[in-house]
Amino acid sequence: MSEEMSPRSLFDKLWDAHVVVAETRETPAVLYIDLHLVHEVTSPQAFSVLAERDLLVRRPDLTIATLDHSTPTSPPKPNGELAYATPQAKRQVDRLIKNCAHHKVRLLGLGDPRRGIVHVIGPELGLTQPGKTIVCGDSHTSTHGAFGALAFGIGTTEVGHVLATQCVLQRKPKSMRVTFDGALPAGVTAKDMALYMIAEVGASGGQGYAMEFAGEAVRALSMEGRMTLCNMSIEAGARFGMIAPDETTVDYLQNREQAPQGAAWERAVRRWQSLPSDDGAMFDREIDIDASNIRPMITYGVSPDAAAAVDASAPQAQSDADRLALDYMEIKPGRPFSATQVDRVFIGSCTNSRLSDLREAADIMRGRKVNDKVVALVVPGSVAIKRAAEAEGLDKVFIDAGAQWREPGCSMCIAMNGDQGAPGELVVSTSNRNFVGRQGKGVRTVLASPATAAASAIEGRIADPRNYHVNKMEQADVA
Amino acid sequence: MSLEPIEKLTSRTIVLRQENIDTDQIIPARFLTTTTRKGLGKSVFFDWRYNSEGRLRNDSPLDGFNPAEYRILVAGSNFGCGSSREHAPWALADFGFRAIISSDIADIFKSNALKNGLLPLEVDDKTHRRLLAAPGEEISVDLVSQTVRFGEEGWQTVFRVDPFARRCMLDGVDPLGHLMNQLAVIEKYEEERRGL
Numbered sequence: 081m082s083e084e085m086s087p088r089s090l091f092d093k094l095w096d097a098h099v100v101v102a103e104t105r106e107t108p109a110v111l112y113i114d115l116h117l118v119h120e121v122t123s124p125q126a127f128s129v130l131a132e133r134d135l136l137v138r139r140p141d142l143t144i145a146t147l148d149h150s151t152p153t154s155p156p157k158p159n160g161e162l163a164y165a166t167p168q169a170k171r172q173v174d175r176l177i178k179n180c181a182h183h184k185v186r187l188l189g190l191g192d193p194r195r196g197i198v199h200v201i202g203p204e205l206g207l208t209q210p211g212k213t214i215v216c217g218d219s220h221t222s223t224h225g226a227f228g229a230l231a232f233g234i235g236t237t238e239v240g241h242v243l244a245t246q247c248v249l250q251r252k253p254k255s256m257r258v259t260f261d262g263a264l265p266a267g268v269t270a271k272d273m274a275l276y277m278i279a280e281v282g283a284s285g286g287q288g289y290a291m292e293f294a295g296e297a298v299r300a301l302s303m304e305g306r307m308t309l310c311n312m313s314i315e316a317g318a319r320f321g322m323i324a325p326d327e328t329t330v331d332y333l334q335n336r337e338q339a340p341q342g343a344a345w346e347r348a349v350r351r352w353q354s355l356p357s358d359d360g361a362m363f364d365r366e367i368d369i370d371a372s373n374i375r376p377m378i379t380y381g382v383s384p385d386a387a388a389a390v391d392a393s394a395p396q397a398q399s400d401a402d403r404l405a406l407d408y409m410e411i412k413p414g415r416p417f418s419a420t421q422v423d424r425v426f427i428g429s430c431t432n433s434r435l436s437d438l439r440e441a442a443d444i445m446r447g448r449k450v451n452d453k454v455v456a457l458v459v460p461g462s463v464a465i466k467r468a469a470e471a472e473g474l475d476k477v478f479i480d481a482g483a484q485w486r487e488p489g490c491s492m493c494i495a496m497n498g499d500q501g502a503p504g505e506l507v508v509s510t511s512n513r514n515f516v517g518r519q520g521k522g523v524r525t526v527l528a529s530p531a532t533a534a535a536s537a538i539e540g541r542i543a544d545p546r547n548y549h550v551n552k553m554e555q556a557d558v559a
Numbered sequence: 560m561s562l563e564p565i566e567k568l569t570s571r572t573i574v575l576r577q578e579n580i581d582t583d584q585i586i587p588a589r590f591l592t593t594t595t596r597k598g599l600g601k602s603v604f605f606d607w608r609y610n611s612e613g614r615l616r617n618d619s620p621l622d623g624f625n626p627a628e629y630r631i632l633v634a635g636s637n638f639g640c641g642s643s644r645e646h647a648p649w650a651l652a653d654f655g656f657r658a659i660i661s662s663d664i665a666d667i668f669k670s671n672a673l674k675n676g677l678l679p680l681e682v683d684d685k686t687h688r689r690l691l692a693a694p695g696e697e698i699s700v701d702l703v704s705q706t707v708r709f710g711e712e713g714w715q716t717v718f719r720v721d722p723f724a725r726r727c728m729l730d731g732v733d734p735l736g737h738l739m740n741q742l743a744v745i746e747k748y749e750e751e752r753r754g755l
């Protein structure tokens with residue numbers, strides 16, 4: 081079979097279409113970038129490099145910036161000022177505003193109704209599309225792969241490369257397909273799939289690979305669910321996570337602000353239909369997961385692969401590292417996770433701050449009260465999500481339950497805007513990293529889905545959301 | 560922050576045995592509000608090295624010695640996982656490290672380190688275990704022959720490094736300059752795609 085005839089994977093097709101200069105043993109490929117997302121934290125030093133070399137952003141039309149990481153989520157002070165955590169945080173925000181003005185880069189700045197977490201707004205605006213290469217100085221850029229895009233995180237030096245040339249130097253990684261056969265049981269979500277997959281592959285198992293997620297349970301996911309799954313591929317070590325575009329993808333994008341319109345839309349959809357992996361495409365590694373085995377998941381250690389079913393008991397330590405992790409988490413081997421007390425709950429982040437995530441949490445909190453020992457924070461991923469949630473009354477559900485309803489941003493996912501836990505506190509969080517101190521010095525993080533986080537907020541201990549779903553179904557029956 | 564090209568490096572090691580040392584440990588997020596690349600060395604592994612009052616504890620393996628003699632960090636597997644922050648290699652390099660050795664190093668960290676004169680060296684498991692067991696050992700790294708040598712027994716092993724990154728470090732090739740040299744080809748690519 082000739083080279084052109086051999087079946088190609090989604091990843092091969094995306095890669096091949098963007099190679100400007102082919103890779104050799106001596107040099108990496110020059111890869112063209114269709115969309116460059118920029119935020120305040122990883123860009124200042126890249127813009128400085130441009131200034132040092134007297135360069136301008138080469139394609140401001142393919143670059144878009146937002147403010148998310150260090151922006152406050154509390155409402156502005158009466159005088160209109162924002163409550164920045166530190167003067168440096170404000171300086172960093174001001175720097176991006178200045179850099180964008182100088183380089184004529186579109187900025188979804190403070191007060192812009194389209195502002196939000198960088199990985200939330202790309203899809204929301206319809207900028208994230210199948211077939212595109214998308215980069216950002218942020219490891220969760222893989223989120224955009226949910227649309228059948230080649231999306232990956234880069235470092236600040238590379239951010240400078242893209243600003244200056246619209247290209248990056250890359251070697252083609254190996255490919256891995258993770259197939260979720262069967263259907264997810266009721267009450268089990270994309271976040272649980274992600275945590276299950278990471279536990280299966282290991283925190284570094286995906287190192288050097290581009291992951292494609294496939295199978296019946298993946299096809300059944302909404303775009304929001306697909307984003308959650310692709311978002312966390314980096315937690316298994318893989319910089320790229322992707323899902324082939326299909327009707328769900330097309331439906332999501334239709335009529336979005338930045339999606340193609342009219343005849344261009346028809347052409348785009350036809351192009352997208354040619355992207356899924358060909359039958360017989362080869363992968364360097366294949367992993368099969370039976371989705372019907374997945375239960376709601378939580379993490380119990382300090383690496384995202386230390387994940388288990390919420391209704392299980394803490395495992396025995398297998399190594400010194402495990403022992404240290406369990407000690408830090410104050411989780412005793414053999415005890416059911418449900419015995420673990422919760423101090424704080426965070427619902428938000430680019431993993432789980434979309435409207436469907438908020439609905440999932442609100443369904444559990446509706447008509448109930450957050451346990452009085454728990455502080456619960458709900459932080460929508462964007463201004464648009466905040467408004468949509470308010471339009472359907474979700475803000476009231478959370479506030480009535482005793483949770484805080486905040487302004488959009490990264491918030492407690494990275495805890496650099498002042499939102500954080502206190503030393504020793506246990507936080508059930510819908511974000512993506514349970515590293516030591518990620519949510520504040522000495523804070524213990526348990527990763528979970530919005531449903532599990534909401535149930536845990538109500539009970540004040542790690543809780544199984546399926547109990548609430550059963551109630552809901554019974555109530556429906558009675559009605 | 561281009562450091563001098565490294566060809567050969569002989570130094571003692573500091574050992575951090577933990578696996579999965581993520582970039583949040585290397586430089587906690589609250590130090591990321593900086594707008595320059597300089598001066599992050601004092602904050603490297605901050606929460607491991609300072610007490611709650613912000614005073615140096617001096618009981619971490621990273622303190623209490625002359626940094627000029629300890630320029631190689633040996634760490635447990637999956638070093639540098641997590642966030643893509645380039646502040647991590649900036650901080651390590653600013654602290655004085657010139658090389659990191661592990662059995663596997665996370666992709667984005669590796670790529671970031673290579674751009675900042677910090678050599679990420681992946682060695683075989685046996686060598687890795689041997690190095691983890693001998694903190695303070697003097698070892699020699701040779702980027703030309705891609706070898707690490709140490710110990711009385713004359714242990715020698717080859718490490719993997721991307722040939723392009725190696726050339727950037729040895730010959731001072733500038734990756735951005737390399738890309739800028741391709742601008743004509745990049746324009747042609749854009750031209751062709753417009754026609755699609």
Ligand code: SF4
Binds near residue numbers: 148199494
């Ligand atoms: S929400 Fe968290 S993971 Fe996502 S972009 Fe913000 S800091 Fe990064």
